[in-house]
Each structure stands twice: as C-alpha cells, then as structure tokens.
Amino acid sequence: MTYCVGMRLNAGLVFLSDSRTNAGVDQVGTFRKMSVFELAGDRAMVMMTAGNLSISQSIRQLVTELKTEDGHSIWTVPSMYEAARILGEAVRQVHERDAKGLADFGIEFNVSIIFGGQIKGERCRLFQIYSAGNFIESHDENTYFQIGEAKYGKPIIDRVVSPATSLDDAAKCALISMDSTLRSNVSVGLPLDLLVYESDKLAVSHFVTIDERNEYFQMIRNTWGQQLKTVFEGLEAPLWNAAPETPGNVLHSANTNSKPVRVAPPSGVTAPMASPLPLQTLSQQFHDGQQ
Numbered sequence: 001m002t003y004c005v006g007m008r009l010n011a012g013l014v015f016l017s018d019s020r021t022n023a024g025v026d027q028v029g030t031f032r033k034m035s036v037f038e039l040a041g042d043r044a045m046v047m048m049t050a051g052n053l054s055i056s057q058s059i060r061q062l063v064t065e066l067k068t069e070d071g072h073s074i075w076t077v078p079s080m081y082e083a084a085r086i087l088g089e090a091v092r093q094v095h096e097r098d099a100k101g102l103a104d105f106g107i108e109f110n111v112s113i114i115f116g117g118q119i120k121g122e123r124c125r126l127f128q129i130y131s132a133g134n135f136i137e138s139h140d141e142n143t144y145f146q147i148g149e150a151k152y153g154k155p156i157i158d159r160v161v162s163p164a165t166s167l168d169d170a171a172k173c174a175l176i177s178m179d180s181t182l183r184s185n186v187s188v189g190l191p192l193d194l195l196v197y198e199s200d201k202l203a204v205s206h207f208v209t210i211d212e213r214n215e216y217f218q219m220i221r222n223t224w225g226q227q228l229k230t231v232f233e234g235l236e237a238p239l240w241n242a243a244p245e246t247p248g249n250v251l252h253s254a255n256t257n258s259k260p261v262r263v264a265p266p267s268g269v270t271a272p273m274a275s276p277l278p279l280q281t282l283s284q285q286f287h288d289g290q291q
Helices: 053-063 080-104 154-160 167-184 215-234 279-290
Strands: 003-009 012-017 020-023 028-030 034-039 043-051 111-119 125-129 135-137 144-148 192-198 206-210
Touching: 003 043, 003 111, 003 125, 003 167, 012 043, 012 111, 012 167, 034 192, 043 053, 043 080, 043 144, 043 192, 053 080, 053 111, 080 111, 080 125, 080 135, 111 144, 125 144, 144 154, 154 167, 167 192, 167 215
Parallel strands: none
Antiparallel strands: 003 012, 003 144, 012 192, 020 028, 034 043, 043 111, 111 125, 125 135, 192 206
C-alpha cells in the first residue's frame, strides 16, 4: 500500500511519500513513488502515485512522451492545468491499453496521483488525478491532498495546516502525519521521500530520503508520542452525575435525562440467581468471623 501527502501553501509546496508496495510475511517490496519533472528556471513539477505499481510506472513513462494537439509536451505546456491534462490523458491511454487484460486476471485498474508544481509565469498549483483521468485542484479551502492510507494521518493536518503555514512547519506536520500512519498500518513503510518547493524558485528547494537512521524523524517519532501522552494526562477526568450548578468538566449532569437504548429480554427470561457459596467457603467465612 501507500501513503502520500501534498500540501499547497502561500510559501510553496510540500510533498511526502513512503516507499512500501507490499508487506507480506516473508516479502516486503520497496519502490519509490515520487517523480520530479524539472527544467530549472522554467518549471518544477512533482508526481506521487498510489495503487497498482505497473500502472503507475506505465503512466510515468507515457507522460514523458505525450504531446497535446498543438505539439506541447509536459516540458513545454504554458500552465500546470495543461500539464495535469497531459497526465490525465496518460492515465486514460494506459487504461484503454491495459484495463481489459488486467480485468481478465481479476485485477482492478487502480491508480491515484498527486501532481503539483509551478511553471514560470503562474503560481504554485496542486492537483489530484483519479483512475478515470479526471482531476481536481487544491484551493485555500482545501490546502492538501492525500492518497493511499490517508485516514491515520489526516487529523493532524486538519488541525495544523492552513495556507499561511510555513514550509518548515508543513514539512514537520507531514512527517507527523506519516508517523501516525506508520504506527497504525504495516502496509506503509520507510524509506520516505520528502520534497519542499519554495514558490518562484522553479527548481527543487529541499529533498531528503528518510530511513530509520534519520535523527530528525526519530526525534519526531519519540517526542510526538511523549507529548501526546503528556497532553492526554493533563486533561481532567469527566464529572458524572454532577449537580446542575456544578461548573467545569461535566460530562453528565444530574438534571439531564440520558438513558441508553435498552433491548428488552424475551418474555420469561430472568436474571439467574446468585450461586450459593460452597460449604467450604461458608465455613471459612464463619471461622474468619470468630477471629
């Protein structure tokens, strides 16, 4: 499986992907899922993929070859929107070529793509492309996209990231999001690829491959867990059946009528009577009472 996240911020873009493709008992596959299309000074674009690896690799190869009706390629199109259209067309062509053959073997045509970057003359843009080749674009109301095992790492991003978030804070948040996913799903694994793009640089600003020896990521893994536990222990326990005038952390007040939905037992069913204590136990209790 996979987890990838891309963020579009006022300051630029952040991309993070894992590299695990399968995690069997005796076979763990590792393939890098991030690809960079860079023409320094003119454009810098990043593609991350999730889903069937053979489909993803076919799409990546085809993207470098496709041209639009007016002769443009991904290296020459004037906008990120046109670049995303080329990527979508590559998805459709691979589907047309391979989908039926895969289906004959019971394999679903499954691919998801995060694609973002900047072309000279326009702002940074970020897209999510689906198996049908259609896509959506990130806006201020939705500053990030996730593909793969997204649910574990989503809460921290929702709480922290906004368009005004700095690139360093966004990278830190992406790594915490990945750590949450790694802890909860064995199908996502190291090493990770982290790429940071600063707006208007038109070249990759920072890139690092992170393995289990990376000191910063290990610090995040250890510190984040400890800080979460500290915050959890600092929260007060709830108050049950409190008087109506009680202020503070009241989970249930005495003046509320909260009852569970109880299922009535069938007619004739009653609770069993308590079993009588064995004679030996009764004798022991009597003896203890005489002490």
